[in-house]
Amino acid sequence: MDFLLVQFLNGLASASSLFLVASGLSIIFGVSRIVNFAHGSFYMLGAYVAWTLTRGLDWVAFGHLGFWGGILIAAVVVGLLGVIVEILLLRRIYQAPELFQLLATFGVVLIVQDATLWIWGAQDLLGPRAPGMRGAIDIMGQRFPQYEMLLIVIGPAVLGLLWLLFHRTRWGTLVRAATLDREMVAALGVDQKLLFTSIFFLGSFLAALGGGLQLPREPVQLNMDLAIIADAFVVVVVGGMGSVGGAYLAALLIAELQAFMLFVPDFALFGVTVSISKMTLIPSFLVMAVVLVVRPYGLLGRPPSHARIAGAVEPVVRATPAELKWLGYAALALLVVLPFFVGDYGLIVATEILIMVLVAASLHFMMGPGGMASFGHAAYFGLGAYGAALMTKHLMAPMAVGLAAGPLLAGLFGILFGWFCVRLSGVYLAMLTLAFAQIVWSIAFQWVAMTGGDNGLLGIWPDSWATGKDVYYYLTLALCVAGVLVLRRMIYAPFGYALRAGRDSPLRAEAIGIDVVRVQWAAFTVAAVFAGLAGALFVYFKGSVFPTYASIPKSVDALMMVLMGGVQTITGPLIGAVVYMGLHEQLVRLTELWRLVLGASIIALVLAFPQGIAGFVVRLWLKGKAEDL
Amino acid sequence: MSVLAVQGLQKSFGGVQAVAGVSFAVEAGELLAMIGPNGAGKTTCFNMLMGQLRPDAGSVAFEGSDITGLAPRQVWRLGVGRTFQITATFASMTVSENVQMALLSHHRKLASFWAPATSLYADEAAALLQQVGMVDQRQRACGVLAYGDLKRVELAVALANQPRLLLMDEPTAGMAPRERVALMELTAKLTRDRGIAVLFTEHDMDVVFAQADRIIVLNRGRLIAQGTPAEVRADKGVQDVYLGSGSTFGGH
Ligand SMILES: Nc1ncnc2c1ncn2[C@@H]1O[C@H](COP(=O)(O)OP(=O)(O)OP(=O)(O)O)[C@@H](O)[C@H]1O
Numbered sequence: 032m033d034f035l036l037v038q039f040l041n042g043l044a045s046a047s048s049l050f051l052v053a054s055g056l057s058i059i060f061g062v063s064r065i066v067n068f069a070h071g072s073f074y075m076l077g078a079y080v081a082w083t084l085t086r087g088l089d090w091v092a093f094g095h096l097g098f099w100g101g102i103l104i105a106a107v108v109v110g111l112l113g114v115i116v117e118i119l120l121l122r123r124i125y126q127a128p129e130l131f132q133l134l135a136t137f138g139v140v141l142i143v144q145d146a147t148l149w150i151w152g153a154q155d156l157l158g159p160r161a162p163g164m165r166g167a168i169d170i171m172g173q174r175f176p177q178y179e180m181l182l183i184v185i186g187p188a189v190l191g192l193l194w195l196l197f198h199r200t201r202w203g204t205l206v207r208a209a210t211l212d213r214e215m216v217a218a219l220g221v222d223q224k225l226l227f228t229s230i231f232f233l234g235s236f237l238a239a240l241g242g243g244l245q246l247p248r249e250p251v252q253l254n255m256d257l258a259i260i261a262d263a264f265v266v267v268v269v270g271g272m273g274s275v276g277g278a279y280l281a282a283l284l285i286a287e288l289q290a291f292m293l294f295v296p297d298f299a300l301f302g303v304t305v306s307i308s309k310m311t312l313i314p315s316f317l318v319m320a321v322v323l324v325v326r327p328y329g330l331l332g333r334p335p336s337h338a339r340i341a342g343a344v345e346p347v348v349r350a351t352p353a354e355l356k357w358l359g360y361a362a363l364a365l366l367v368v369l370p371f372f373v374g375d376y377g378l379i380v381a382t383e384i385l386i387m388v389l390v391a392a393s394l395h396f397m398m399g400p401g402g403m404a405s406f407g408h409a410a411y412f413g414l415g416a417y418g419a420a421l422m423t424k425h426l427m428a429p430m431a432v433g434l435a436a437g438p439l440l441a442g443l444f445g446i447l448f449g450w451f452c453v454r455l456s457g458v459y460l461a462m463l464t465l466a467f468a469q470i471v472w473s474i475a476f477q478w479v480a481m482t483g484g485d486n487g488l489l490g491i492w493p494d495s496w497a498t499g500k501d502v503y504y505y506l507t508l509a510l511c512v513a514g515v516l517v518l519r520r521m522i523y524a525p526f527g528y529a530l531r532a533g534r535d536s537p538l539r540a541e542a543i544g545i546d547v548v549r550v551q552w553a554a555f556t557v558a559a560v561f562a563g564l565a566g567a568l569f570v571y572f573k574g575s576v577f578p579t580y581a582s583i584p585k586s587v588d589a590l591m592m593v594l595m596g597g598v599q600t601i602t603g604p605l606i607g608a609v610v611y612m613g614l615h616e617q618l619v620r621l622t623e624l625w626r627l628v629l630g631a632s633i634i635a636l637v638l639a640f641p642q643g644i645a646g647f648v649v650r651l652w653l654k655g656k657a658e659d660l
Numbered sequence: 661m662s663v664l665a666v667q668g669l670q671k672s673f674g675g676v677q678a679v680a681g682v683s684f685a686v687e688a689g690e691l692l693a694m695i696g697p698n699g700a701g702k703t704t705c706f707n708m709l710m711g712q713l714r715p716d717a718g719s720v721a722f723e724g725s726d727i728t729g730l731a732p733r734q735v736w737r738l739g740v741g742r743t744f745q746i747t748a749t750f751a752s753m754t755v756s757e758n759v760q761m762a763l764l765s766h767h768r769k770l771a772s773f774w775a776p777a778t779s780l781y782a783d784e785a786a787a788l789l790q791q792v793g794m795v796d797q798r799q800r801a802c803g804v805l806a807y808g809d810l811k812r813v814e815l816a817v818a819l820a821n822q823p824r825l826l827l828m829d830e831p832t833a834g835m836a837p838r839e840r841v842a843l844m845e846l847t848a849k850l851t852r853d854r855g856i857a858v859l860f861t862e863h864d865m866d867v868v869f870a871q872a873d874r875i876i877v878l879n880r881g882r883l884i885a886q887g888t889p890a891e892v893r894a895d896k897g898v899q900d901v902y903l904g905s906g907s908t909f910g911g912h
Pocket residue numbers: 673676677678696697698699700701702703704705745
């Protein structure tokens with residue numbers, strides 16, 4: 032009984048931490064409609080800067096003031112950083128498609144990662160403990176840390192302050208109005224720029240405050256940013272995007288479930304130990320699944336207004352032009368003779384690029400014709416990889432079985448996750464795919480008995496006939512080209528047309544007998560299967576599999592390839608994959624700070640080519656052709 | 661048995677009673693016009709007939725069987741076609757492909773993953789487009805068409821499943837006066853030849869009085885009059901509504 036109470040209190044404390052971060056994200060989204068990936072980075076920076084201010088300086092000399100002042104000053108500093116990002120970057124892309132905004136903020140994530148590494152180094156930093164709060168209090172015979180008690184209070188206190196801010200000040204009224212109807216507020220002659228900038232300050236401030244307050248609880252680390260952003264996404268989606276109260280409710284639900292999940296005993300499944308209590312993302316998943324089925328826009332959210340970004344009319348998909356066909360044949364011929372001209376290193380690079388081309392094509396299938404942007408496509412790549420690896424590792428199956436098991440496993444999860452995802456659209460769908468991907472990642476990371484956890488599974492090599500680099504290259508070439516062609520064929524087949532019909536006008540599609548949700552679900556699954564095939568090929572190519580295969584950066588890689596190539600063309604993503612992988616490869620070889628350079632390149636690309644490279648080329652090509660077809 | 665029989669249909673949005681207990685029927689081969697000022701509840705009514713909206717109360721029967729609460733795609737499969745007040749077409753497809761989609765769906769060929777879609781039912785699509793006068797433009801993108809032309813495409817799409825009931829929400833909006841009459845004449849001809857029942861809304865009274873067999877009048881969600889064009893024209897209540905709302909009414 033007492034133990035239950037303590038667990039309950041632990042849940043409350045975690046809920047407060049989650050809420051601080053998620054509320055900022057939700058507020059920013061409510062007003063600017065930007066899903067700010069960099070929010071996790073601000074959280075991390077909040078912790079690092081606070082560490083410097085409290086630990087790096089001689090905080091003992093300042094006592095309470097030093098500690099609390101340090102955290103507050105850090106939050107203000109990071110809030111100002113948020114303002115700088117808003118003014119320099121986001122302000123230029125408010126009109127860009129949502130995905131490009133997401134990508135740009137991910138560019139910020141990469142830059143901040145390298146900057147943090149450069150300033151604070153790679154080692155974990157232990158924070159100070161809160162002065163006067165080092166002890167524990169006695170709750171019915173159980174000891175409970177004082178600091179946790181404080182956190183429990185901070186969450187609702189911040190919620191109350193935010194409520195006062197939004198309901199008792201003119202600024203808050205404007206923010207609420209803008210959340211409901213941005214156009215109307217603009218029409219009233221409100222200074223939008225100031226409003227947006229100030230909201231970014233508040234959001235980033237809250238994130239950093241959340242980070243700073245973690246100091247006494249956990250060491251400051253470089254992976255804090257992506258770890259928290261997935262949790263924050265889940266909280267925001269569950270609570271309802273733009274709703275602060277919803278964010279608290281959701282944080283509470285998830286944190287309490289997590290706290291009580293520790294009681295679920297381990298059990299054995301197919302002879303492997305499953306410890307649910309260690310898989311901390313499972314409760315988030317459960318809560319999210321249930322809430323989204325019952326209330327698709329979150330506990331306290333409302334359906335997004337239908338004002339879509341203008342100019343989003345997709346061009347007509349026409350038969351492949353003859354020039355492009357010949358270009359394709361030429362490229363294929365080149366790939367076939369490649370092993371005669373390049374050495375092993377060249378073949379390794381080519382094999383990897385081929386696999387990534389298939390990933391890009393599969394993601395494009397759901398994103399382009401399907402209109403479903405996935406921020407978690409790496410999940411299916413990872414599942415394909417693990418599916419194959421587990422077959423070979425635990426069942427000693429030959430490679431052919433693994434190559435079939437990978438896509439199968441990915442497809443099964445595509446069916447499961449897709450069922451939820453296709454019920455949403457736009458950013459909601461993108462955030463949900465990301466959350467699912469984090470679940471896959473966490474299972475791979477936390478189910479050590481099965482997956483080897485962080486150490487991964489090693490020694491998964493191809494059957495003896497395919498160990499040669501050239502043989503494996505040809506195998507990859509055959510499967511990837513076949514995969515790309517099948518996907519392409521599907522886009523031109525009635526199924527692909529039905530998919531596009533659902534994207535162009537669900538209203539009309541339903542009115543001519545098309546079950547849009549089912550078609551999208553099928554497309555989601557198809558995309559998962561082909562990503563899974565790519566993952567399976569990748570495992571035997573690398574000889575190992577790690578949780579990072581399903582990580583957020585991998586998902587962003589896939590997205591970058593498609594967006595660089597241009598979603599609207601079918602060939603673009605293939606080119607995008609080649610260019611992006613080439614760039615990546617070179618960057619990693621050339622510089623230690625490759626994340627920084629990559630992040631900056633992503634931002635530059637978003638600013639320069641909102642249509643993608645291929646889209647840009649197509650427009651150049653069409654110029655002067657005076658074609659309205 | 662009426663093709664469409666509506667009983668006591670009701671729908672409110674928040675506090676607004678958009679449709680407040682409407683009953684009427686449409687017979688095979690009949691052109692029934694639903695008129696009423698802006699916001700009278702006509703589109704809301706249409707949306708409940710085909711399943712885009714679920715009624716708060718009341719029932720809809722198609723050829724004698726209850727279809728209340730069915731999804732639009734199910735109602736369509738039974739043989740109901742529809743055009744929208746704000747046109748809904750597939751902007752990334754050509755005019756022909758828009759019609760082909762409806763044909764593919766009608767012939768249950770959508771689950772095909774292999775054959776190129778553009779080559780399927782192209783002739784049938786051309787025949788339908790011929791009827792509405794859009795065959796010359798069939799290779800153009802739907803996204804670039806003039807509004808009146810889009811309305812024609814919608815009609816061709818709505819005819820693709822050989823419907824026995826056609827619901828047309830302002831089918832001639834955005835057209836020149838002469839085109840309007842022509843399009844409704846075409847609709848009237850199809851209706852009579854094939855025995856299709858048509859329910860349409862229209863703000864142009866010339867079109868209404870020239871083509872409709874019967875008229876029902878909606879105001880603030882209520883049915884305030886129904887009858888032949890002559891009866892409705894003579895109705896005092898109808899005249900009040902139209903004069904009161906400042907719309908032009910009656911034949912010129
Ligand atoms: N989705 C909705 N939410 C809230 N109110 C709605 C909604 N749809 C319609 N209404 C309201 O219901 C009433 C009837 O609208 P409806 O569109 O059916 O009228 P209408 O007769 O088709 O008008 P018009 O001639 O302008 O097309 C109006 O007051 C409208 O504001």
